[in-house]
Amino acid sequence: MAIELPPQTADGTAPSAFLDVRDLQVHFPTEDGLVKAVDGVSFTLEKGRTLGIVGESGSGKSVTSLALLGLHKGTRAILSGEIWLDGEELVALPEPAMRALRGEKVSMIFQDPLSALHPFYMVGNQIAEAYLVHHKASKKEAKDRAIDMLKRVGIPQPERRVNDYPHQFSGGMRQRAMIAMSLVCNPELLIADEPTTALDVTVQAQILDLIHDLQQEYGSAVIIITHDLGVVAQTSNDILVMYGGRCIEYGSVQDVLNHPEHPYTWGLLQSMPSLSSDVHTKLNPIKGNPPSLINLPSGCAFSPRCAFKDRVPGGRCMTERPELRPMAGNDQHIAACHLADDEKTDRVAK
Template sequence: MSVQTSPQPADVTPAPAPFLDVRDLKVHFPTEDGLVKSVDGVSFTLEKGRTLGIVGESGSGKSVTSLALLGLHKGTRAQVSGEIWLEGRELVALPEAGMRALRGRTVSMIFQDPLSALHPFFTVGSQIAEAYRVHHKVSRKEARGRAVDMLKRVGIPQPERRVRDYPHQFSGGMRQRAMIAMSLVCDPELLIADEPTTALDVTVQAQILDLIRDLQEEFGSAVVIITHDLGVVADVADDILVMYGGRRIEYGTTRDVLKDPQHPYTWGLLQSMPHLSGDVGERLNPIPGSPPSLINLPDGCAFHPRCGYKGWVPQGRCTAERPELRLVSGGERHLAACHLSDDAKQEIRGGDGPDGRGAAAARAAQ
């Protein structure tokens, strides 16, 4: 399948092939209830040294996308199509043996829950050393030394002693550091972090995010960070991809997406969160309803049942026709999938200023 025939238009890519190029990725799961289209045509690119944040609620397909990058759907019932190009190699068609050689070495992953991702029966050190020995012909002693170095690098005190500890002897933040050490032990070029800080406290979360950023600068790897927290992506990501119902709805630089969001779902996400400096007298403006079922997504725009602005689009296009991802006028690579015209968006959001017209429009629309 080529880029031109994909249902969503190809992104504006620079002339040399990007480091990571995902084109029209689809992951479908056949179930008794029907075909679950967890990921339905997702494309993005990522250069080395850059960070992409994938944002979405539960069931938006963000984690399934990340598992596909690692080829972890191979050998399951999942139907994966599309293309994943990593440095000129295509990963979707790559057999499991080939994927194995990459996994851990070129592509590695930090999982959300370090307690279930670490094996309780083996010491932390032996698990890190194992990851190294799979890809490098070194003695056990050398690998252990490498594990100590990595633990030290991620800030675990007394690494020579802690390398012999079991995962349960580590605190939550230290386990996540150990996971990061394990995923970085082979200097991967692509690091995927699936909700790396969701299980952690804010002070520890800040440490871990800083650590990922520092290590990225040091190793120059590309990072995909998956989260539901817009604050986390604002902190670490260069680009943001917002997913809803398995599809992309908005894609652009962090500044574009957060400062000049173009999709009503992104507006909703930003408005429904209280801010540390917001006005406490003001009510939160939640998105009504709940995320859609992936078995029968609504026709047209998947977000239309929860969207307060479909009245602004003539002839009910929102319910009939799925909006294409198109370039936002005035933006270089800011894409959004919404039928709303620029004028309508301007009018809706124009009132976010002091006159409060937009807020009134939002209330009227609901």
Template sequence: MTPDPPLLDVRDLRTYFLTDSGDVRAVDGISFSMSKGERLGVVGESGSGKSVTAASIMGLIEPPGSVVGGQIRFRGQDLLRLSEREMQKIRGREIAIIFQDPMTALDPVFTVGSQLTETLRIHRGMSRQEARTVAIDTLADVHIPSPEKRFKDYPHQFSGGMRQRVVIAMALLCDPALLIADEPTTALDVTSQAQVMDLMLGLADDRGTAVMLITHDLGVVAGFCENVQVMYAGEIIERGPAGQLYANPEHPYTRGLLESVPRLDDDSQTKLYSIRGVAPSMIQPPRGCRFWPRCDYATDKCVSERPRSCCGDSPKECACHFAGQFNLETDRAGV
């Protein structure tokens, strides 16, 4: 028996933005894959390329940006070779995306009900009455109270958390195989975030939807994702099953990130570990390892030689010359 081909397979993807001062290499040669129903976390700080990755998959990169290389295979088909018309059939129906700001997906001048039914009528060819029933059921699925009444309301009459839940409802109307959620709870309060994540987890489980969760929040990923990949300066620098990656991060950047967040279950008020400096320019990223200027362990090799990048072939990978050879606690105690 051959294993199932991956649902999504990204090979050596490069997305650059052309500017007057040079090419901004937002995504610079990343490879990864997702299987059916997998929940993958893509973690990184601003400018690491995580949202550009999502936009590249959806075919939403616009000039001055362009995908300059690589392949994005979805169910074996290279999305980069599809025409805009063909891509439209995939977008929304097969792969759906939700963003941080739910108002990017909701039109303020139409009622929530009419936006939901429009999707159903266009994509699934339902009659007005059928679509209305399904739309109301879906609102109930995402825990909108009195859905029949709220069906007639405009987006501004909903709270932020409810709007995001409506957007999730809309994204799932066509039962996509893959849902890309780009910072879906970043604009929400923590109790609304808990509601939204709880809902996404339940829906993904029920329907077997694969979810790519893009976020800067290591906590949100911990409760949701089976696998995690960490991005830095346009590259994937480490990937692995969530349990292993959090318990035993091998890349100094991953370690640094985990160490620098204050934790709710930690009552110490001692100094936080902090990664020095700031993220590098993406026009002229450092030669060698992109993290070396901020790395506590950098050697001459790191400055001159680029570490082998994560290629997506094995479940646990780390793009560092000295992967896993650090012990932060003892190293720091020794300082």
């Protein structure tokens, strides 16, 4: 009788969740130096729950999601760390095995559906193809499945629209078709990379509702990648804030949005327009630019833009990289900041 060995993690502890990412690093060697796009990110996610990954452009959120799909395999990217999905480690998984998971167990909704759908093939064909690659089925069955999926994501007259090309769809319908394609194999992990950025505000809410409803139906784990804290507040259970390729704050949505512990998270919250505030109040953007991923500032990557660095004695923000640590005695809410709790009194009240 074959004995199933427990998965071997680096530190010997069993994967603690359906998705358990440990110290993930994605580095790209370039002529100018090593780009540390993702530099030590860890998080966990259970089925039926939603994680929001938030950060500016270049913070490493999309690179993280591509790593979960194994799409860095065969490129020059150097990956390390562990990605445990349902007891299987993905970083070291060979490409053929990874390919079998892609689209079947893990799938992705991309940002701009117009460029993410092939302009030369009918929408229905593209959905059916995603089904056929993982299932033994006839073309007819796959097409019926595509029509069924289009119907489920709310495309009117799916029998007719299945033969349309992407350019014949509106923006919102294209994103629905994209979602239909990513769900055609009932994935257990769904990654949505800025799924609403290219859409009208009214359509945004519909798409987020749709993702939520389908998650309820299939019980998938969902990761929503966005720079919009409003989207996270609306959809997620947990939130992970990334800056310069690292996680700088991680916790439940309630904890992070109500008691943000990192000055960068405060900045993100402050730079959001609010309906309740006076129209003459100016938006308060975070000053400065995201750091270069080749030459991260020594110490805390956010320190050059941080208004609070002077409150930390000894200039530690510029010399010593802060580790993630539990905040306000809450183990489930961690942040990487040297600032002592009692120095955060005049932070933004949210």
